[in-house]
Structure formats: C-alpha cells, structure tokens
Amino acid sequence: MRLLLITGTPGTGKTTVSKKIINNVYGRLISLNEIILNKNLYESYDKDRETYVINHEKLYQYLIKKINEIEKLNFKFLIIEGHFADIVPNNFIDIVVVLRTHPDELYKRLKSRNYSESKIKENIQAEILGNSANFIFEKKLKKPIYEIDTTDLEIEELYKIVINIMNEKETIEKHQFGKIDWIKKLDNQDRLKDFF
Numbered sequence: 659m660r661l662l663l664i665t666g667t668p669g670t671g672k673t674t675v676s677k678k679i680i681n682n683v684y685g686r687l688i689s690l691n692e693i694i695l696n697k698n699l700y701e702s703y704d705k706d707r708e709t710y711v712i713n714h715e716k717l718y719q720y721l722i723k724k725i726n727e728i729e730k731l732n733f734k735f736l737i738i739e740g741h742f743a744d745i746v747p748n749n750f751i752d753i754v755v756v757l758r759t760h761p762d763e764l765y766k767r768l769k770s771r772n773y774s775e776s777k778i779k780e781n782i783q784a785e786i787l788g789n790s791a792n793f794i795f796e797k798k799l800k801k802p803i804y805e806i807d808t809t810d811l812e813i814e815e816l817y818k819i820v821i822n823i824m825n826e827k828e829t830i831e832k833h834q835f836g837k838i839d840w841i842k843k844l845d846n847q848d849r850l851k852d853f854f
Contacts, residue, residue, distance in 0.1 A: 714745065751801055
C-alpha cells in the first residue's frame with residue numbers, strides 16, 4: 659500500500675480532490691478534520707479562532723492504529739488529507755502533495771464557505787507564509803513532494819494531475835516543491851499590506 663499525503667491551507671481543494679480520487683482508485687481515505695470531530699480527538703473549541711484545538715497525542719496514536727489496520731486490508735492506496743497532515747509519521751509516507759492557492763482566489767473560496775473575515779484573514783496569511791509547505795519541509799522527508807497551484811485549476815484538472823503523480827506519470831520538476839512564493843509575488847505588486 660502506498661500512502662499519499664495531501665495537505666494545504668483550507669480552501670485549496672484537498673478534500674474535494676481526495677474524495678474524487680478515492681472514488682476512482684482501490685484505496686481508503688482518512689480526512690483528518692472528520693476523524694478529529696467524529697472521534698473527539700480535540701481538547702477544546704477556540705471561539706476566537708473559530709476552530710477546534712487538536713489533541714495531537716490522541717490523533718497521532720489514532721492515526722498509527724488506523725494506518726496499520728488499513729495496511730492489512732491490501733488496498734493499493736491510502737490517502738490522508740488535512741491542513742495539518744504533517745502529523746503523519748514519516749515512515750508511513752510515500753508521496754506528498756501540497757496544494758496552494760493564490761490569496762485572492764482563496765479569499766473567494768473561503769468567503770463562499772461563510773468563514774468570518776478574521777478566519778479568512780488567518781487562513782490567507784497562513785497560505786501566503788506557506789505554512790503547510792513549511793511544515794512538510796520541516797519533516798525532512800526523503801520521499802517525493804509535489805506542490806500544485808490550484809488557483810486556476812478545475813477539480814477535474816487537479817484530479818488528473820494527482821492521479822498521474824500517484825501512478826508516477828508526473829515529473830517532479832513540473833510541480834517542484836518550493837516554486838510557489840506568494841510573498842514574492844505580492845511584494846512585487848506592493849500588495850502584502852493588503853493581507854497583513
């Protein structure tokens with residue numbers, strides 16, 4: 659079984675593309691947000707930030723147990739998706755896909771989800787700073803890491819790219835990790851102050 663980690667800021671397309679993929683390949687999907695809520699793997703709810711505070715130890719233990727259970731079922735793939743997917747232990751990971759979205763587009767997507775302005779701002783700042791990408795980088799993985807700009811991609815296009823990555827038909831150079839730099843792009847447009 660190969661484990662594909664899909665991570666990125668909320669609104670970049672993780673859950674949508676993961677569900678589409680899992681409906682078309684022989685595998686299982688773990689959506690971290692769902693299991694945290696369904697299995698009560700959180701400590702509290704932070705009203706100011708409008709989010710649950712994860713119990714990292716409980717989530718970590720649950721993931722190890724679940725991955726080992728799924729491994730025994732002989733699926734071809736296990737996809738784990740979430741914006742804090744870096745919690746997955748390195749030894750289980752085979753491929754990582756980090757989804758990125760331009761802050762202007764991300765604003766539209768999060769607004770359509772009825773996120774509050776403060777929650778939108780927090781997530782856009784995280785995307786500009788590349789938090790999800792940085793967390794993956796800090797893991798020092800010796801596995802392929804792909805970074806995909808989903809800004810102008812339809813879900814079908816993103817699906818095809820990720821399927822090709824899973825089937826080793828997509829070159830890493832095309833989606834080389836570290837190429838997306840919103841800070842530089844926004845700074846060149848003198849727009850960083852719009853978001854901070």
